[in-house]
Amino acid sequence: MxxxxxxxxxxxxxxxxxxxxxxxxxxxxxxxxxxxxxxxILDLAEAMFAESGYRAVSVRSITRACGVNIAAIHYHFGSKEALLKQIFAKRSAAINNARFRLLEACRPGPERPPMLEQILEAYLRPSLVLPNGDVGARRFMRLRAILAHEHATLSKGLISKHFNHVSGTFIGALMKELDHLPARGVYWRFHFLLGAQYFTLADPGRIQILSEGACDPADADAALAELVAFTAAGFRAPPADHHALILGTVLS
Amino acid sequence: MxxxxxxxxxxxxxxxxxxxxxxxxxxxxxxxxxxxxxxxILDLAEAMFAESGYRAVSVRSITRACGVNIAAIHYHFGSKEALLKQIFAKRSAAINNARFRLLEACRPGPERPPMLEQILEAYLRPSLVLPNGDVGARRFMRLRAILAHEHATLSKGLISKHFNHVSGTFIGALMKELDHLPARGVYWRFHFLLGAQYFTLADPGRIQILSEGACDPADADAALAELVAFTAAGFRAPPADHHALILGTVLS
DNA sequence: GTCTATAACTCGATAGAC
DNA sequence: GTCTATCGAGTTATAGAC
Structure with missing residues (x-):
């Protein structure tokens, strides 16, 4: 009854x-x-992962936020991990295209910045500055930064699959401009560039606290200009002298 | 029976x-x-958090690894979060002491590197290079880096509590050496320095893949020398010109 | 003080009704 | 194709036996 x-x-x-x-x-x-x-689902999941990380966001909370059924993610994607992979596939193509287009637009010229600065801008702009007010790319890059730290095993494969090509191309372009450096030096500095970029995108709030609000990574244009200036000078520095450090003996 | x-x-x-x-x-x-x-528990938990992150490691797995009872963590510390706080309290004092001691050892001199390089080494050495073969400090700094990305709300308070003082002191020392830069510029560059340091400590394996094994963040001495050289040049760069970027119009 | 047992959840995934 | 109901395994935390 x-x-x-x-x-x-x-x-x-x-x-x-x-x-x-x-x-x-x-x-x-x-x-x-x-x-x-x-x-x-794809869009909202990306936003939620970028906000709170991969593990902290459950499929239940995603489907709830979407207003769809709990089973929808498994029906359409197969699993939580497959959903993440789909997000990577969708976004990385767009970002890489933008980077290649900007790299092709780099050329020497009297009215233009040095090639090194142009190449760095071409690499960094698509991840930092949103084209047409689309928050998507920036949000995805934050997700990338968080995932790389939160879940190395999962992220490693995804990053390699989607970004080895573009990173290799840019490292090659940088090497052509930096013949004073051995290849090892260029790799190290590109690694530092990645770290500074990730930290800016992940934005854990440290710079706001230390500067008492004077700096904000969400100010994308300022972040881009500052990061290009900083890293360009870093790349131009002479090769590191591994024997130049002298404080090693101070701590008994 | x-x-x-x-x-x-x-x-x-x-x-x-x-x-x-x-x-x-x-x-x-x-x-x-x-x-x-x-x-x-303190020691093993730190190692496991540093390896896999905070959320991914359960209190069960920690007690199991220690060979102690499941209830031991709650008996001795009260909660999983309190255990993490204890780890922070224990480690940060040691690292900060080392940084202050190294900062005091910085002085100009004809046979010595420039003051900027010395200050950067004083800041970075305690987190990158292990004194007396103790893996503790480095492991803890990796935990810091991961936590900052994985669980921003939890990490923000901990980092502020334990590291605002030392970071403020070093930023002050850097500003004295960098009178060509506005305060904002120093903050931005210190932020990039933190990002590069964190990425090196977190070591998500990207640089090994891109350099095909030529560079390894686990080589602490190399990482320190490269990072000091890169960031010193970055700090010395002239103030960023926010209108120097020219590729903004390429992506329609 | 150390342990077991379990409460009280949340998670991802899926079978089966509709 | 969309939903509910539920499985089975995970989690933190705790009450109470020893």
């Missing part, structure tokens, strides 16, 4: 929910916004 | 375990090594 009543109530509710979902769906279609359930 | 037998077996086992633990305990006491259960 009671089960039957419950079932009837639930069924009617489900139908109502479906109808209202269909209305929302149609609205999205009309205005060319991300409409389908998979796209909505 | 059976319960009584079981209980007897368990009790004898427990007594045996206690006896052998006491032997180990005495051995540790004799050789002045970390002996007590809390110290053992």
């Amino acid at each position: 009671l089960p039957a009543i419950c079932r009837a109530v639930l069924t009617s509710r489900r139908k109502l929910a479906n109808q209202s979902f269909k209305r929302v769906f149609e609205t999205f279609r009309m205005s060319d916004r991300a409409p389908t359930t998979p796209d909505k | 059976l319960p009584a037998i079981c209980r007897a077996v368990l009790t004898s086992r427990r007594k045996l375990a206690n006896q052998s633990f006491k032997r180990v305990f005495e051995t540790f006491r004799m050789s002045d090594r970390a002996p007590t259960t809390p110290d053992k």
